[in-house]
Amino acid sequence: MLNVQLLLTGNELMSGDIVDTNSVFIARELKNLGVELTRKVTVGDNMQLLTEQMEQLSKDADILIINGGLGPTVDDMTAQALSETTKQSLAIHPTALEQVKAWCVKRSYRLTGPNLKQALLPTGCDIVHNPIGSAPGFSINHNSCQIICTPGVPVELKAMLREEILPNIAEQLPEELQTVTQKLKVFGIGESGLQKMVNDSYPNWPEEIELGFRATMPLLEVKLTSRSHTSTTLRDEWYSKIKGLLGQHIVSENGDSIAATVVKLLKQNGKTITTAESCTGGMIAAQLTGVAGCSDVFEAGFVTYSNRMKEKLVNVNAQTLEQFGAVSEQVVKEMVSGALAVSAADYAVSVSGVAGPDGGTEDKPVGTVWLAWANKQQVFTKKLYLPTHRIHFQNFIANTGLDLIRRLILGYHDEPRYFVERQFNSKT
Amino acid sequence: MLNVQLLLTGNELMSGDIVDTNSVFIARELKNLGVELTRKVTVGDNMQLLTEQMEQLSKDADILIINGGLGPTVDDMTAQALSETTKQSLAIHPTALEQVKAWCVKRSYRLTGPNLKQALLPTGCDIVHNPIGSAPGFSINHNSCQIICTPGVPVELKAMLREEILPNIAEQLPEELQTVTQKLKVFGIGESGLQKMVNDSYPNWPEEIELGFRATMPLLEVKLTSRSHTSTTLRDEWYSKIKGLLGQHIVSENGDSIAATVVKLLKQNGKTITTAESCTGGMIAAQLTGVAGCSDVFEAGFVTYSNRMKEKLVNVNAQTLEQFGAVSEQVVKEMVSGALAVSAADYAVSVSGVAGPDGGTEDKPVGTVWLAWANKQQVFTKKLYLPTHRIHFQNFIANTGLDLIRRLILGYHDEPRYFVERQFNSKT
Numbered sequence A, B: 001m002l003n004v005q006l007l008l009t010g011n012e013l014m015s016g017d018i019v020d021t022n023s024v025f026i027a028r029e030l031k032n033l034g035v036e037l038t039r040k041v042t043v044g045d046n047m048q049l050l051t052e053q054m055e056q057l058s059k060d061a062d063i064l065i066i067n068g069g070l071g072p073t074v075d076d077m078t079a080q081a082l083s084e085t086t087k088q089s090l091a092i093h094p095t096a097l098e099q100v101k102a103w104c105v106k107r108s109y110r111l112t113g114p115n116l117k118q119a120l121l122p123t124g125c126d127i128v129h130n131p132i133g134s135a136p137g138f139s140i141n142h143n144s145c146q147i148i149c150t151p152g153v154p155v156e157l158k159a160m161l162r163e164e165i166l167p168n169i170a171e172q173l174p175e176e177l178q179t180v181t182q183k184l185k186v187f188g189i190g191e192s193g194l195q196k197m198v199n200d201s202y203p204n205w206p207e208e209i210e211l212g213f214r215a216t217m218p219l220l221e222v223k224l225t226s227r228s229h230t231s232t233t234l235r236d237e238w239y240s241k242i243k244g245l246l247g248q249h250i251v252s253e254n255g256d257s258i259a260a261t262v263v264k265l266l267k268q269n270g271k272t273i274t275t276a277e278s279c280t281g282g283m284i285a286a287q288l289t290g291v292a293g294c295s296d297v298f299e300a301g302f303v304t305y306s307n308r309m310k311e312k313l314v315n316v317n318a319q320t321l322e323q324f325g326a327v328s329e330q331v332v333k334e335m336v337s338g339a340l341a342v343s344a345a346d347y348a349v350s351v352s353g354v355a356g357p358d359g360g361t362e363d364k365p366v367g368t369v370w371l372a373w374a375n376k377q378q379v380f381t382k383k384l385y386l387p388t389h390r391i392h393f394q395n396f397i398a399n400t401g402l403d404l405i406r407r408l409i410l411g412y413h414d415e416p417r418y419f420v421e422r423q424f425n426s427k428t
Helices: A022-033 A047-060 A078-086 A094-106 A113-117 A154-172 A191-201 A232-249 A258-269 A283-289 A307-314 A318-324 A329-343 A390-409 A417-421 B022-033 B047-060 B078-086 B094-106 B113-117 B154-172 B191-201 B232-249 B258-269 B283-289 B307-314 B318-324 B329-343 B390-409 B417-421
Strands: A004-009 A037-043 A063-067 A090-092 A120-122 A126-128 A137-142 A145-150 A179-187 A209-216 A219-227 A250-252 A273-277 A298-304 A347-353 A368-374 A379-385 B004-009 B037-043 B063-067 B090-092 B120-122 B126-128 B137-142 B145-150 B179-187 B209-216 B219-227 B250-252 B273-277 B298-304 B347-353 B368-374 B379-385
Touching: A004 A022, A004 A047, A022 A037, A022 A063, A022 A154, A022 A179, A037 A047, A047 A063, A047 A078, A047 A145, A063 A154, A078 A090, A078 A120, A078 A137, A078 A145, A090 A094, A094 A113, A094 A126, A120 A137, A126 A145, A126 A154, A137 A154, A145 A154, A179 A232, A191 A209, A191 A219, A191 A232, A209 A232, A219 A232, A232 A250, A250 A258, A258 A283, A258 A390, A273 A283, A273 A329, A273 A390, A283 A298, A283 A390, A283 B283, A298 A307, A298 A329, A298 B307, A307 A318, A307 A329, A307 B298, A307 B329, A318 A329, A329 A347, A329 A368, A329 A379, A329 B307, A347 A390, A368 A390, A379 A390, A379 A417, B004 B022, B004 B047, B022 B037, B022 B063, B022 B154, B022 B179, B037 B047, B047 B063, B047 B078, B047 B145, B063 B154, B078 B090, B078 B120, B078 B137, B078 B145, B090 B094, B094 B113, B094 B126, B120 B137, B126 B145, B126 B154, B137 B154, B145 B154, B179 B232, B191 B209, B191 B219, B191 B232, B209 B232, B219 B232, B232 B250, B250 B258, B258 B283, B258 B390, B273 B283, B273 B329, B273 B390, B283 B298, B283 B390, B298 B307, B298 B329, B307 B318, B307 B329, B318 B329, B329 B347, B329 B368, B329 B379, B347 B390, B368 B390, B379 B390, B379 B417
Parallel strands: A004 A037, A004 A063, A063 A145, A273 A298, A273 A347, B004 B037, B004 B063, B063 B145, B273 B298, B273 B347
Antiparallel strands: A037 B037, A090 A120, A126 A137, A137 A145, A179 A219, A179 A250, A209 A219, A298 B298, A347 A368, A368 A379, B090 B120, B126 B137, B137 B145, B179 B219, B179 B250, B209 B219, B347 B368, B368 B379
């Protein structure tokens, strides 16, 4: 087993000013190769702590990835700390100098002292090309450990990792450790619910195929990971079984969100959509318009927060509002029909609910919501109950609305699990 | 100086499945006390690594906070690892047992083996009360270091930290190290721009007052931190100076977002607002309705993505659209006036722009946007240029629209800095 460890540097990581996502990215990419991180250590820009950790971790690890401290300023001290640790004096590295020069030329910058510093590296190191920024990466061996230094800027780290470092690590892996990962995005099934479904349906799930989950709210990413020597037949068999189990809950196999999937489906069918939102307040529209190229399928959305505007903009009857209240099946039905009529769209979704924290009643407590979704032929409705924080409620319900449209376009008829799990149980 | 270090445990932290925000919270809270974290180490649920790190870090630190591994399952091994490290055998701790029992009673759960395990702690430890969850925290001395074990569930950690651990650490601090922090949220000034303003206006900024920033996109949090023995007069003098410098860019002193500030201002004045959005696609409406209680001030929003719907919903002239194009001063003016008229609101904001990645022209490249904002008396307009990713563009522009309304309500007349920094420079 390859022992890979991580040393992160930077005062901003120690002060709580930024959230470390670099190590998450590194860990996830390594995991896709079948390699697990053993340890992460984070220290500020402090020479003594840096050299101490470099020495200690390099004694223990096969590969030590150092992230951060390659910039041009005085608090960027990775090269110097590594020079002290390895007892290799600092010198201008010709390849690094070329890269820094090329970077300056491309941007019409003059080469300055601080940039020159980025080429001043421990003697004997190898350069790792930075396809984006000015700071070259580099690697050096010490204590029988390969130490690889990477930039802290996330986009530079990602490019360098994908283009240079990961392929290099993959080569060092014995073939039996290399892995293949297949991913799916699903909506409406939680991690534990899904695990139970798998346990119930496939008590003999094969050891060769690792089932993993990652919450990417409100979607769940489902991953099947297997060693590259696992037979393709076995891998495909279980991928197809998990797909069968997840069924109509599968939103995408390419990482697309529900909104992106809906926009793509509408485009394929040459259809358009509109929205009439009360408690989600424009969030469904904003998710659709967050998808590039949505103008082909989305012309208009209505945010009708007050009763008066439900009447005026999407033609809800004053009497319906008075008789049944804004959070009712009748009102979301009229909202969805009105939105279809006014916009002349092919599909529509409407929502009215009690997002909270105030405004709940005994009949309609906070978390109660009615949804309607329709095409030009039919209108469907459903009442759900999701008593949670306002923003979480709005986000989940907005995605539920989009998911119901996805199911309608695809002609799906199974009940989604959230109809059961989020069922409104009358208190009377 | 108090040397505080952090040991984080959990396989989910090593696999890239979750982003570590616990350490960010701990670091920030410690910094508010004037204490800086020296080192963070993260390892998976591995007994050997855990005991090795506990021994090593406790030799170096005055206080070692351990986070995670207090749960009821077999992969929660903090207590056992600490028992091995300190050579203190595990025993049921009576106070811990009481807490676990009380927790079960409150939830009508039966006390089970796994719960009992949570009271099985190294002999001689002290209990740290967990006000929320079932896992008691505990602390023990080893290698002249106070080791404090905390739960990994963020809400439990936060409660325990605020109620028990931080006050305890504060007590150990010599008074001259304790600090006071004053915070402001600003919109439209970046970190480096602000630092330059400060350097220019106050070259003799006093050493006793530390100026810090934290990016909370799209707002910037500005912090003044000083030792508690710093004179209140000096502290107030510089807080007032920084407020003077930031001026009308200050959104809130209580952490409120722009949307929350706008909703509050409208409520105070008994006024209402509406929105007419093209390129932001409902995001302004969604931000407003994300604020609890917004129904008092927001009745309706219009998402008019197509030209046809700009005509139909907010009465833009077909001729105006044809003559000037959708992304034009004339169109946003008619949008904002139309939205005011249809909704009968007191304030309105409208936006039309090219969010990209496609749809740009030479005259109106991706990133071009027109905004209009108005009350019943006056309409204002501005063209800005922000060539960036679609989602970042939409988020920044939605907040700009809200900020312009904030300024209008408050009767502010200074030009915001983003008018200059985001100015559209015609290419002709």
